[in-house]
Amino acid sequence: MLAGIYGIVDRSLVGRPVAFLEELLAAGVRVVQYRAKAGVERDVVRALCERTRAAGAVLIVNDDFEAALEADGWHAGQEDLTGRDPRELRARLGRRLFGLSCGTAGEARAAEAMGANYVGAGPFAATATKADAGPAIGRAGVAAIVAATRLPVVAIGGIDASNLAEVKRSGAAMAAVVSALARASDPRAAAADLIARWRSPAA
Numbered sequence: 544m545l546a547g548i549y550g551i552v553d554r555s556l557v558g559r560p561v562a563f564l565e566e567l568l569a570a571g572v573r574v575v576q577y578r579a580k581a582g583v584e585r586d587v588v589r590a591l592c593e594r595t596r597a598a599g600a601v602l603i604v605n606d607d608f609e610a611a612l613e614a615d616g617w618h619a620g621q622e623d624l625t626g627r628d629p630r631e632l633r634a635r636l637g638r639r640l641f642g643l644s645c646g647t648a649g650e651a652r653a654a655e656a657m658g659a660n661y662v663g664a665g666p667f668a669a670t671a672t673k674a675d676a677g678p679a680i681g682r683a684g685v686a687a688i689v690a691a692t693r694l695p696v697v698a699i700g701g702i703d704a705s706n707l708a709e710v711k712r713s714g715a716a717m718a719a720v721v722s723a724l725a726r727a728s729d730p731r732a733a734a735a736d737l738i739a740r741w742r743s744p745a746a
């Protein structure tokens with residue numbers, strides 16, 4: 544399940560999240576994150592979750608732990624753990640996925656100890672989608688995180704068709720994509736193209 548293209552539905556870039564999700568699912572995306580920095584709306588989570596489950600896909604909610612309990616997983620940044628007990632969070636998530644963004648090998652090792660299911664690493668390339676994303680870490684930066692953990696690593700940041708092969712060569716298990724899907728004139732075709740490129744042995 545945690546392999547290939549990880550599609551992100553970003554509320555600030557996508558006007559109709561359910562319709563957009565349906566395009567990703569039709570293309571074959573099976574891991575989807577809902578990212579809503581202005582606040583995660585529960586009704587949207589429920590509507591998205593209904594579609595992902597019908598498609599045999601999973602919906603992971605960014606930031607909002609309680610909302611994530613209505614879905615299939617939670618994606619956290621290091622700052623989302625502040626003042627919280629990771630063991631308690633892991634226990635409350637139960638069988639749901641727990642993804643954690645990590646900037647260093649030490650954070651990646653800690654994620655494993657916390658029982659995370661995957662590690663997020665980036666930004667792979669320059670991106671305008673996340674203002675505080677920091678400098679691009681590229682293939683070598685992602686590879687360093689991959690080397691530090693047995694968990695699957697999800698590369699993120701500035702990923703599109705032009706650099707997907709380089710992402711794959713970093714050893715990342717997945718490539719997470721926001722704007723290359725949200726800004727595409729045909730998100731279904733864009734997602735299908737990324738999936739085909741990821742599966743291509745030459746990639």
Ligand code: TZP
Pocket residue numbers: 665666667669670671672673676699700701702719720721722723
């Ligand atoms: N975390 C690190 S970079 C990033 C996030 C959420 C933004 C990714 O967006 P895009 O548009 O795919 O570069």
Ligand code: MG
Pocket residue numbers: 605606618619620623
């Ligand atoms: Mg967060």
